[in-house]
Amino acid sequence: MIKAIPTDAAGVLDVLLSSSDPVQTALRNQVPHLQVAARCTCGCGTTFFDLDTAAVQPAPCGPGTVVAAEAQFQDGDCCGEVLVFAAAGYLSWLEVASWGRDNTITTLARVQQVLRQGRARPLDS
Numbered sequence: 001m002i003k004a005i006p007t008d009a010a011g012v013l014d015v016l017l018s019s020s021d022p023v024q025t026a027l028r029n030q031v032p033h034l035q036v037a038a039r040c041t042c043g044c045g046t047t048f049f050d051l052d053t054a055a056v057q058p059a060p061c062g063p064g065t066v067v068a069a070e071a072q073f074q075d076g077d078c079c080g081e082v083l084v085f086a087a088a089g090y091l092s093w094l095e096v097a098s099w100g101r102d103n104t105i106t107t108l109a110r111v112q113q114v115l116r117q118g119r120a121r122p123l124d125s
Contacts, residue, residue: 004035005034009094011109011112012108013028014031015112015115016070017068023068024059026057026060029057030056030090033052034050034051034091043107045094045109046093046096047093047094049091058088065088066085067083068085069083070082071115073106073114080098082096082108083097094108
């Protein structure tokens with residue numbers, strides 16, 4: 001079932017795609033046209049997108065799948081990273097990976113809070 005993009009995913013995309021880089025600008029312009037195709041069932045917040053590619057221009061990032069934006073985060077004892085993937089220039093999915101020894105699951109809502117509080121850093125490319 002395809003449904004509108006939830007606020008937690010939109011908020012994380014807003015933070016991660018905030019630079020003036022041409023790739024990020026083009027991907028940010030796609031966000032209003034996104035729909036959710038599926039979400040990970042483990043609760044982590046990983047979200048797979050569906051996009052009407054006729055309604056938007058592709059980002060200038062090449063024909064393959066790329067990590068278009070990413071950041072590491074620290075939230076108490078839990079740390080991890082969040083990544084934005086684009087395929088053929090179109091937003092494809094948003095992935096959350098937690099690196100805790102206790103298998104703590106970090107939701108997109110919590111990642112958004114951590115990102116907005118400045119407790120994350122972009123990864124070096």
